[in-house]
Amino acid sequence: MEKIANRQLYxxxxxxxxxIAVAFLPVLTTADALQDAWISSMVQFFPAxxxxxxxxxxxxxxxxxxxxxxxxxxxxxWTGKALSMVILWIFLHMAAIExxxxxxxxxxxxxxxxxxxxxxxxMVIASAAAAxxxxxxxxxxxxxxxxxxxxxxxxxxxxxxxxxxTMLVNLEPVCARGAGPILRGAITPALFTVQYLVxxxxxxxxxxxxRALRTAVWALAxxxxxxxxxxxxTVAILGxxxxxxxxxxxxxxxxxxxxxxxxxxIEALAVFAWGLGLFVEVAIYLYCGAxxxxxxxxxxxxxxxxxxxxxxxxxxxxxxxxxxxxxxxxFKPLFFAPYALIIIIxxxxxxxxxxxxxxxxxxxxxxx
Amino acid sequence: xxxxxxxxxxxxxxxxxxxxxxxxxxISVLQDKAAKEKLGKSLEANLQKIKERGGFSYDIxxxxxxxxxLPGALVYLDGLIDxxxxxxxxxxxxxxxxxxxxxxxxxxxxxxxxxxxxxxxETSQVDNIADLFTGISRGGAALFLDGSxxxxxxxxxxxxxxxxxxxxxxxxxxxxxxxxxxxLRVNTSLIRQRLPIPQLWIETITLGRLSRTEVALLxxxxxxxxxxxxxxxxxxxxxxxxxxLGTGYIEHYIEDNPYTLFPQAYRTERPDKVTASLLEGRVAxxxxxxxxxxxxxxxxxxxMQAPDEYFEPLPFGIFIRLLxxxxxxxxxxxxxxxxxxxxxxxxxxxxxxxxRIISSREGVPFPVLAEMLILELIFEMLREAGLRLxxxxxxxxxxxxxxxxxxxxxxxxxxxxxxxxxxxLTAIAGFTTPAFSLSVAFRLIRFAxxxxxxxxxxFGLQFALLLTLVHLCSxxxxxxxxxxxxxxxxxxxxxDSFIAxxxxxxxxxPKLIGGREPLRQPSGQKPAxxxxxxxxxxx
Numbered sequence: 001m002e003k004i005a006n007r008q009l010y011x012x013x014x015x016x017x018x019x020i021a022v023a024f025l026p027v028l029t030t031a032d033a034l035q036d037a038w039i040s041s042m043v044q045f046f047p048a049x050x051x052x053x054x055x056x057x058x059x060x061x062x063x064x065x066x067x068x069x070x071x072x073x074x075x076x077x078w079t080g081k082a083l084s085m086v087i088l089w090i091f092l093h094m095a096a097i098e099x100x101x102x103x104x105x106x107x108x109x110x111x112x113x114x115x116x117x118x119x120x121x122x123m124v125i126a127s128a129a130a131a132x133x134x135x136x137x138x139x140x141x142x143x144x145x146x147x148x149x150x151x152x153x154x155x156x157x158x159x160x161x162x163x164x165x166t167m168l169v170n171l172e173p174v175c176a177r178g179a180g181p182i183l184r185g186a187i188t189p190a191l192f193t194v195q196y197l198v199x200x201x202x203x204x205x206x207x208x209x210x211r212a213l214r215t216a217v218w219a220l221a222x223x224x225x226x227x228x229x230x231x232x233x234t235v236a237i238l239g240x241x242x243x244x245x246x247x248x249x250x251x252x253x254x255x256x257x258x259x260x261x262x263x264x265x266i267e268a269l270a271v272f273a274w275g276l277g278l279f280v281e282v283a284i285y286l287y288c289g290a291x292x293x294x295x296x297x298x299x300x301x302x303x304x305x306x307x308x309x310x311x312x313x314x315x316x317x318x319x320x321x322x323x324x325x326x327x328x329x330x331f332k333p334l335f336f337a338p339y340a341l342i343i344i345i346x347x348x349x350x351x352x353x354x355x356x357x358x359x360x361x362x363x364x365x366x367x368x
Numbered sequence: 369x370x371x372x373x374x375x376x377x378x379x380x381x382x383x384x385x386x387x388x389x390x391x392x393x394x395i396s397v398l399q400d401k402a403a404k405e406k407l408g409k410s411l412e413a414n415l416q417k418i419k420e421r422g423g424f425s426y427d428i429x430x431x432x433x434x435x436x437x438l439p440g441a442l443v444y445l446d447g448l449i450d451x452x453x454x455x456x457x458x459x460x461x462x463x464x465x466x467x468x469x470x471x472x473x474x475x476x477x478x479x480x481x482x483x484x485x486x487x488x489x490e491t492s493q494v495d496n497i498a499d500l501f502t503g504i505s506r507g508g509a510a511l512f513l514d515g516s517x518x519x520x521x522x523x524x525x526x527x528x529x530x531x532x533x534x535x536x537x538x539x540x541x542x543x544x545x546x547x548x549x550x551x552l553r554v555n556t557s558l559i560r561q562r563l564p565i566p567q568l569w570i571e572t573i574t575l576g577r578l579s580r581t582e583v584a585l586l587x588x589x590x591x592x593x594x595x596x597x598x599x600x601x602x603x604x605x606x607x608x609x610x611x612x613l614g615t616g617y618i619e620h621y622i623e624d625n626p627y628t629l630f631p632q633a634y635r636t637e638r639p640d641k642v643t644a645s646l647l648e649g650r651v652a653x654x655x656x657x658x659x660x661x662x663x664x665x666x667x668x669x670x671x672m673q674a675p676d677e678y679f680e681p682l683p684f685g686i687f688i689r690l691l692x693x694x695x696x697x698x699x700x701x702x703x704x705x706x707x708x709x710x711x712x713x714x715x716x717x718x719x720x721x722x723x724r725i726i727s728s729r730e731g732v733p734f735p736v737l738a739e740m741l742i743l744e745l746i747f748e749m750l751r752e753a754g755l756r757l758x759x760x761x762x763x764x765x766x767x768x769x770x771x772x773x774x775x776x777x778x779x780x781x782x783x784x785x786x787x788x789x790x791x792x793l794t795a796i797a798g799f800t801t802p803a804f805s806l807s808v809a810f811r812l813i814r815f816a817x818x819x820x821x822x823x824x825x826x827f828g829l830q831f832a833l834l835l836t837l838v839h840l841c842s843x844x845x846x847x848x849x850x851x852x853x854x855x856x857x858x859x860x861x862x863x864d865s866f867i868a869x870x871x872x873x874x875x876x877x878p879k880l881i882g883g884r885e886p887l888r889q890p891s892g893q894k895p896a897x898x899x900x901x902x903x904x905x906x907x
Contacts, residue, residue, distance in 0.1 A: 140855035
């Protein structure tokens with residue numbers, strides 16, 4: 001069986017966490033945290049970690065099984081399959097949203113006249129090639145891309161530094177409006193933990209499945225940590241109100257920067273950083289989706305599913321929303337919170353209950 | 369009329385098969401026959417057989433003599449043997465046998481001669497025509513004595529070889545100057561001189577039904593993984609072809625993925641490179657008749673190493689490595705970036721630079737993609753022409769091509785100077801890659817990158833890069849990932865990848881290849897002054 005190192009899992013999960021933050025900066029744009037967005041970035045880590053532990057720790061009890069396999073074991077064949085499909089759905093949905101967002105951003109930033117289907121399709125093809133090559137190849141690609149990705153992100157944060165000093169007034173006043181806005185700002189980024197459901201498919205493929213959850217928590221911490229400087233710099237440069245109204249705040253921020261006469265369009269850097277992360281992310285979603293689906297349907301090999309799935313995902317990427325504002329609306333806590341919570345809480349509560357019932361009945365019958 | 373009809377019928381009909389085609393004269397049939405055809409006891413019959421099977425070729429030489437009262441003959445190929453040793457054999461048989469009173473008994477003549485008389489260092493008994501010809505073709509002399517079965521091949525070789533010289537394709541400033549030649553024995557001895565240990569094992573295998581080429585498999589026993597050696601050996605043994613005219617043939621048979629542009633075995637003419645690779649736990653394959661050794665398994669970073677980094681001061685070594693990697697990436701994407709930016713994203717350029725480019729493109733009749741592709745193709749032609757020409761008129765091509773053609777094309781307004789600069793930069797960058805096979809691969813995909821850049825801009829380039837990355841990540845050579853130690857990331861091996869390190873810091877061998885004996889040398893060898901006890905006393 002193909003294996004990835006836990007280090008590679010860390011890189012993959014880190015990039016997944018970072019990507020959406022780079023695109024939307026949800027701490028700023030989904031609620032009214034405004035200049036306190038960077039505090040929201042810190043706060044969101046704790047509920048996110050709790051959710052991750054909630055669904056991740058069930059997996060550590062079945063280190064060799066994916067969620068599709070142990071759910072069938074715990075709650076029976078058909079219920080298990082149904083629960084797995086709920087989890088597989090989120091992979092499709094998140095990948096479609098991400099690919100769509102990226103395509104929309106390319107259209108605004110670089111390629112104004114290119115049709116949407118072309119951009120989404122190309123991105124999905126590259127990711128499908130990686131998913132077809134297998135999890136090992138995705139892991140290796142993540143190994144190579146992660147340093148580049150991180151350098152590009154840090155680079156686009158360092159470039160505005162000279163201008164930052166005068167702009168820091170934008171961060172004041174701190175916590176002026178109490179805890180409410182800060183917590184509201186933390187809701188959506190915390191619930192992006194639904195992305196980490198890939199862990200339930202990937203954990204058995206790691207070298208040390210029992211440590212996979214720990215890796216995931218560290219990746220969550222790393223991805224959240226990088227969110228803080230991003231939030232600070234963006235709010236400082238753009239100002240809280242303008243930042244909250246921008247669709248892609250970071251690109252808006254980078255665009256404002258002119259380092260010198262010669263280098264004045266550095267947002268391409270951030271765009272391509274995100275492209276690299278997105279490639280890994282969509283490839284992982286495709287892989288997990290195909291792998292999970294093949295297990296649900298009892299197929300021995302997931303590869304034949306990749307191509308049809310890639311086609312469907314491209315179509316879904318176009319259909320997922322009418323425009324980018326609608327996407328942004330979807331991420332407002334009012335809608336996204338119940339959606340993500342249901343996806344996480346419902347299947348895993350059922351699974352946990354089934355797990356404890358099983359242990360109880362075993363304990364009663366005297367089996368170890 | 370009938371005859372014409374008959375002829376047509378012969379051509380197309382059943383009868384065609386009945387036409388004499390000399391089925392029993394086909395090469396495979398003849399070879400089988402030769403392998404089965406035993407040499408008898410009778411001298412005359414044997415000699416007749418050899419002449420006939422060899423087609424009375426003019427270089428099959430025959431020297432008859434009588435040792436004691438036993439008639440014998442020495443058969444050899446003129447030009448391949450040392451005449452003096454042949455004379456020595458005959459002298460021994462005729463004169464020494466008299467002096468020493470050793471009688472060559474009929475029926476056991478060869479045996480006695482081999483044990484008591486002959487002084488040549490290597491002898492082997494053959495009993496069929498095929499082996500006999502292989503023996504004498506490798507510089508042996510076949511000794512026949514009447515009444516003894518078969519023949520005795522005595523080593524009298526005087527091979528036709530050129531002297532060991534500096535390899536032209538892989539020059540270094542401070543590395544060793546010897547290179548492989550076309551003779552396997554000389555090549556393996558160049559390695560032996562560098563590794564005088566019994567653990568340097570050399571296995572040989574004969575490949576090629578017609579060429580019967582000796583192929584050697586070199587490795588250090590106890591350092592190369594057994595699994596790797598077994599795998600290489602079994603892949604070599606499965607090869608069945610008619611002739612091996614170079615290690616390139618073998619490479620085609622043993623590589624993991626035939627449908628890739630990237631080289632999967634390292635070809636080198638340098639013995640020091642082969643030795644260094646053996647010391648890392650790799651396996652080398654050499655063949656008679658070619659100066660190129662193959663090293664497996666390989667990774668991409670290996671193609672970017674040149675011996676100089678290890679001999680020059682280290683900061684400079686790191687600098688040239690990084691420079692080379694930068695050049696590799698430039699040679700891959702620069703034309704694509706230029707075409708993409710000029711076509712799709714002119715706003716990414718600073719205004720003054722963009723205006724310069726646009727004004728220089730004024731009046732150029734081609735789209736920028738066509739311009740780029742045409743110039744790239746012309747450059748490839750120039751390169752190929754320069755390669756094929758004799759060295760004496762090689763520079764003429766570069767003058768005509770670079771100076772006259774380039775200058776005239778710009779003056780005539782057919783191409784813009786920007787494109788010429790980009791093509792020239794790309795070419796220079798491509799030449800910094802030490803391994804030709806890798807630069808060829810990058811040169812080919814560069815065309816695809818240019819087209820991607822022209823069709824959908826920088827996004828297309830990113831797409832092409834990602835596809836290339838997926839391909840490179842999925843490649844393996846003999847189980848070793850192609851991009852290691854970069855992907856999968858192996859931190860301890862990064863010391864010899866896109867950077868170099870002081871030699872006292874190269875403590876471990878590459879993890880995936882030399883993991884059997886990971887430690888190369890003890891730690892703590894970093895030089896520090898003032899360790900000399902004598903000196904301390906003086907202070």
